[in-house]
Amino acid sequence: MTDRYSVIGHPINHTKSPLIHGLFAEVSQQDLEYGAIEGGLDGFEAQVLGFRDAGGRGMNITAPFKLRAFELADARSERATLAKASNALKFEHGKVYAENFDGIGLLRDIEHNLQVPLAGRKVLVLGAGGAARGALLPFLAAGPAHLVIANRDLAKARTLAAEVTDPRVQVCAYDALGGQDFDLVINATSASLVGELPPIGPEVFDHALLAYELAYGKGLTPFLRLARESGVAQLADGVGMLVEQAAEAFEWWRGVRPETRPVIDRLTVPLD
Ligand code: NDP
Numbered sequence: 001m002t003d004r005y006s007v008i009g010h011p012i013n014h015t016k017s018p019l020i021h022g023l024f025a026e027v028s029q030q031d032l033e034y035g036a037i038e039g040g041l042d043g044f045e046a047q048v049l050g051f052r053d054a055g056g057r058g059m060n061i062t063a064p065f066k067l068r069a070f071e072l073a074d075a076r077s078e079r080a081t082l083a084k085a086s087n088a089l090k091f092e093h094g095k096v097y098a099e100n101f102d103g104i105g106l107l108r109d110i111e112h113n114l115q116v117p118l119a120g121r122k123v124l125v126l127g128a129g130g131a132a133r134g135a136l137l138p139f140l141a142a143g144p145a146h147l148v149i150a151n152r153d154l155a156k157a158r159t160l161a162a163e164v165t166d167p168r169v170q171v172c173a174y175d176a177l178g179g180q181d182f183d184l185v186i187n188a189t190s191a192s193l194v195g196e197l198p199p200i201g202p203e204v205f206d207h208a209l210l211a212y213e214l215a216y217g218k219g220l221t222p223f224l225r226l227a228r229e230s231g232v233a234q235l236a237d238g239v240g241m242l243v244e245q246a247a248e249a250f251e252w253w254r255g256v257r258p259e260t261r262p263v264i265d266r267l268t269v270p271l272d
Contacts, residue, residue, distance in 0.1 A: 005021065057091055079104070109238075119144070123144045123182065124150065126188060128156045145168070179203075183209055216239040
C-alpha cells in the first residue's frame with residue numbers, strides 16, 4: 001500500500017512541501033503520497049491524530065502549529081525539546097515522535113551547499129523565536145568560536161541562552177552590536193515577512209563573508225539589500241534550508257537520503 005504523508009499549517013495554500021517531497025519520492029523511487037492539510041485553529045490535534053489513525057505515516061508541521069505538534073507528541077528529540085517546537089512528526093509503534101529539522105537544515109545549507117563551515121567562526125543570529133531556537137544546538141555542534149544572539153525582546157534571548165548554558169553563546173542588544181566582528185550574520189527574525197529590517201546598522205557586516213536570510217522566495221529583502229550594499233560577498237535566502245529540512249524528514253521517515261541540489265535549483269527565486 002502507498003504510504004501517506006502530509007504537511008499541515010494555517011494557511012497552507014502556499015506550501016512547497018508536497019512539491020519537494022513529490023520530487024524526492026520520484027528520484028529515490030519511494031512509493032508514497034504527500035498532501036497538504038489546512039489546519040483548524042480549534043481542531044489541529046484531532047486532525048493530526050485522525051490522519052495517523054487513517055494510516056498516515058508522518059507529517060510536516062508549519063506555522064502556527066509547531067508548538068502544538070511538539071506538545072501532542074509522546075516522544076521528542078533533544079533538538080525539538082530545545083526549540084520547544086516540532087516541524088516533523090513520525091507515527092510508529094502506536095506513538096507520535098517529534099523532531100525539529102529546521103536548524104539542521106539551515107546548518108546543512110550553510111556548510112554543505114554554501115561551503116561555509118561554522119568551525120571557528122563568529123556568528124550573529126538575529127532573533128530568538130522558534131527558528132533561532134531550532135538552530136542553536138546544531139550550530140553549537142558545528143564548533144563556532146562564539147555565537148551572539150540579538151533580539152528586540154532581550155529577556156527572550158537571555159532565556160534561550162540560559163537553556164543551552166554554553167560559554168560561547170552571548171546575548172546582545174541591537175544597539176550594542178557595533179564594534180564587534182561577525183563572519184556570518186543570520187536573519188532569523190520574521191521582519192522580512194513584512195518588508196522590515198531588524199534594527200541593525202551596516203557595521204554588523206563589516207567582516208561578514210555570508211549574510212543568510214531565513215525567509216525565502218522574497219528576493220532581495222531589506223536585510224539582504226543592506227548586506228549587499230555593505231559588500232558582503234555571499235548572500236543566501238532560506239530556500240536551501242527549506243529543502244534540506246525536508247530531506248532530513250524524508251530520511252527519518254524513509255531511511256533514504258534524497259538528492260537536494262536539483263530541488264533547490266528548481267525552487268530558487270533569484271535575489272535580484
Ligand atoms: P517567530 O515568530 O517564532 O519569531 C520571530 C522573531 O522575529 C522574534 O525573535 C521577533 O523578535 C523577531 N522579529 C519580528 N519582527 C521583527 C522586526 N521588525 N525587527 C526585529 N525583530 C523582529 O518566527 P520563526 O522563528 O518561526 O521564523 C523566523 C523567520 O524564519 C521567518 O522569516 C520564517 O519565515 C523563517 N523560517 C524559515 C524556514 C525555512 O525553512 N527557510 C523555516 C522556519 C522559519 P521579538 O521576540 O523581539 O518580538
